[in-house]
Amino acid sequence: MRRKIVTGLTALGLSCITLFATGGSASSHGQTTAPVSRQQLCYQHTVRNCGQIQWEPWSVEGQKGFPTRGPADGHLCSGGIGRFGELDNMRGGAWPATSLRSGQSYDFVWRLDTPHATSKFHYYITRDGWDPTAPLTRAALEPAPFLTVQYGGRMPTRSTIHPGTIPAGKSGRHLILAVWDVYDTANAFYACSDVQLG
Template identity: 60%
Template sequence: MRKKIGAAVVGLAVTGVSLLATGSASSHGYTDSPISRQKLCANKTVSGCGQIQWEPQSVEGPKGFPAAGPADGAICAGGNSRFAELDDPRGGAWPATSVTSGRNYTFRWQFTARHRTTDFKYFITRNGWNPSQRLTRAALEPQPFLTVPYGGNQPPPTLTHSGTLPYKSGRHLILAVWTVHDTGNAFYACSDVQF
């Protein structure tokens, strides 16, 4: 009897360690420059964020944006209903990063699990976009203003790359999309900016 209980305890311990290891592997990445909504939630800069405050790296959804991917109105959460708070425009009151139109900007990603990567794409809202409404494809410029090919390589834990911001004025939203090379998914990060 004592051997059976000991074997059961060892089995449960191994299962627990395996689950912990798998849990960390299921997390991925987010942008912190410009700061994304999920990072604002994790930093406790904003409240009422729900589950995303504990896992800002997990905004994963189908890849292929804008032809495929998350549905309109659910883009900032990657189509993941567990993180729906990211799609709430909060009346246009998300904290915004100050940026300068037409200037070079350094984008930064933080990764908790580094996947082979196809590319990084950055979209921005059109002039006249209403920041108090949920993000839709119609609210975005049709083409990314920056695409960084990554050739199936694995990024380091922190990755930066630079690109020129488009000529805009006022409040806008930048959608960053990290396309994973060897799965059907991508990671999404919405960052509110003020030109």
């Protein structure tokens, strides 16, 4: 009887080790910190009632190929991951927003907990007249990225900075969608940042 209990506990222990080795934050990667992303705001507890994303803001990983592929409309900020759906909740346009000026130079910053060989980073902004209370769709974004940084398989640093320019001629509340395409997998990381353009 004692031998059966020990064997059972050993098997249970191995199962737990396997579970922790293959799931959870072992797949963590990165998020934008400037302009501050929704997942970073949740992680810092600046925004409450965020669900699971507050514990793993670096894990918003979905299919790459945006805008032709990738997460479905309405699920862009969560990367299409159901447990991070709070990121897609527009909260009536009440997410805290970074104050910026259209046309200004700006350093876009990613914090990469686990850097990967990278194809590119690309940044999109909402069109004039978009509805900040409606779920984010491709139609709400300008069709072309305003900034693309090609890596060609190179490895970015843990603190990755992309100098760019905020698109000119825009004002009011907008949203920036940043996408990080991994080079050697089918995935990308997504981050939404709310901005107020003066």
